[in-house]
Amino acid sequence: MAEFCLDCWNKLTGTQYRPQYCILSEEPELCVGCGEWKPVLIRFRRRYLLAEWFHSNKARFSRKKDKS
Ligand SMILES: [Zn+2]
Numbered sequence: 001m002a003e004f005c006l007d008c009w010n011k012l013t014g015t016q017y018r019p020q021y022c023i024l025s026e027e028p029e030l031c032v033g034c035g036e037w038k039p040v041l042i043r044f045r046r047r048y049l050l051a052e053w054f055h056s057n058k059a060r061f062s063r064k065k066d067k068s
Contacts, residue, residue: 025040
């Protein structure tokens with residue numbers, strides 16, 4: 001599986017996840033994005049993702065509510 005550091009992940013996906021949103025490897029790994037040895041992304045913390053998702057979808061929810 002390709003491993004990316006948080007910087008590369010954000011660049012690739014157009015997101016701006018902060019380090020506290022995710023779990024990074026304790027030991028540096030070779031990032032396939034920038035080719036540097038950095039802590040790489042292991043997974044995201046679910047509660048932060050949910051908060052982020054809710055925040056980004058709030059507009060859509062309220063629009064939906066207005067329609068119905
Ligand atoms: Zn990288």
